[in-house]
Amino acid sequence: MDAIYVGIDVSKDRLDVAVRPNGESLFVSRNGAGIDKLIGRLKTVSPRLAAIEATGGFETVVAAGLAGAGLPVVVVNPAQVRAFAQALGRRAKTDPIDAAVIAHFAEATKPQVRQLPDETTQMLADLVSRRRQIVEMIASESQRARRVTSARLKKSIARLHKALEKELSDLDGEIGDHVRGTPAWAEKEDLLASVPGIGPTIARSLIAELPELGSLDRRQIAALAGLAPWTRQSGQWRGKSFIGGGRANVRRVLFMGAMVAARFNPELKRFRDRLVAAGKPKLVAIIAVARKLLTILNAILRDKTPWQLKNA
Numbered sequence: 607m608d609a610i611y612v613g614i615d616v617s618k619d620r621l622d623v624a625v626r627p628n629g630e631s632l633f634v635s636r637n638g639a640g641i642d643k644l645i646g647r648l649k650t651v652s653p654r655l656a657a658i659e660a661t662g663g664f665e666t667v668v669a670a671g672l673a674g675a676g677l678p679v680v681v682v683n684p685a686q687v688r689a690f691a692q693a694l695g696r697r698a699k700t701d702p703i704d705a706a707v708i709a710h711f712a713e714a715t716k717p718q719v720r721q722l723p724d725e726t727t728q729m730l731a732d733l734v735s736r737r738r739q740i741v742e743m744i745a746s747e748s749q750r751a752r753r754v755t756s757a758r759l760k761k762s763i764a765r766l767h768k769a770l771e772k773e774l775s776d777l778d779g780e781i782g783d784h785v786r787g788t789p790a791w792a793e794k795e796d797l798l799a800s801v802p803g804i805g806p807t808i809a810r811s812l813i814a815e816l817p818e819l820g821s822l823d824r825r826q827i828a829a830l831a832g833l834a835p836w837t838r839q840s841g842q843w844r845g846k847s848f849i850g851g852g853r854a855n856v857r858r859v860l861f862m863g864a865m866v867a868a869r870f871n872p873e874l875k876r877f878r879d880r881l882v883a884a885g886k887p888k889l890v891a892i893i894a895v896a897r898k899l900l901t902i903l904n905a906i907l908r909d910k911t912p913w914q915l916k917n918a
Contacts, residue, residue: 820907
């Protein structure tokens with residue numbers, strides 16, 4: 607009997623579902639009743655894998671519902687699915703077609719099923735995400751303040767800026783309470799923050815958005831963060847290496863940590879200086895520092911051993 611693969615395209619109000627290889631398709635509402643109906647149907651076909659395309663957070667409750675019902679579920683990268691569709695020559699785009707492409711992608715690539723974050727970890731991830739949104743709003747208001755000349759508008763921006771700063775402070779306190787109130791997270795934060803360049807904000811972001819840290823090897827964790835280099839190559843021609851994919855927010859905080867570590871972490875500063883002295887562009891050197899920093903953090907959580915400076 608052929609293995610069953612399911613693709614689920616998620617929108618705000620509905621779920622379009624495709625089943626391979628039998629070609630079945632259906633749709634349900636994206637609510638509790640619809641998800642229950644979908645779970646019941648999938649249990650009758652016993653899929654090897656149900657793949658859901660990441661869709662701005664709409665997929666979270668669906669993935670949690672299916673995983674909670676004991677179904678093998680994975681959230682897949684939409685960029686990879688689109689590239690797969692282009693390789694198949696699928697130019698048409700509707701929700702049912704998208705679901706069929708996701709199912710085909712799951713069947714062809716067989717992405718690894720990873721354990722979904724528990725409710726507490728998801729709460730921390732949501733708080734960290736909200737904090738990032740507040741920081742972006744503060745930056746936007748600061749830019750507006752530099753452009754406007756009206757005193758009335760300047761006062762309006764100042765009031766909103768003050769309110770956002772208070773909200774940011776409250777969120778930092780709530781995130782800190784969550785982390786320090788959970789012994790396992792508190793231990794992780796202390797271990798991560800032992801590395802020069804990693805402060806509480808970066809440590810808590812990694813705990814929330816990269817819970818696999820410490821449980822994968824260095825290549826797997828680099829790929830998950832989108833820091834694994836890939837090379838364009840054809841015959842004897844070799845193009846430049848690139849990074850991409852993975853979790854953009856994780857990569858962003860790692861770059862922040864890398865820029866600080868390249869100045870204040872003796873080991874990583876030497877590493878960065880050697881690359882620059884060898885002629886590497888500064889941006890390439892920072893990317894390499896971010897990848898090395900991630901490897902160090904992964905090993906620290908794996909071994910549960912604080913950072914120690916290696917001999918020069």
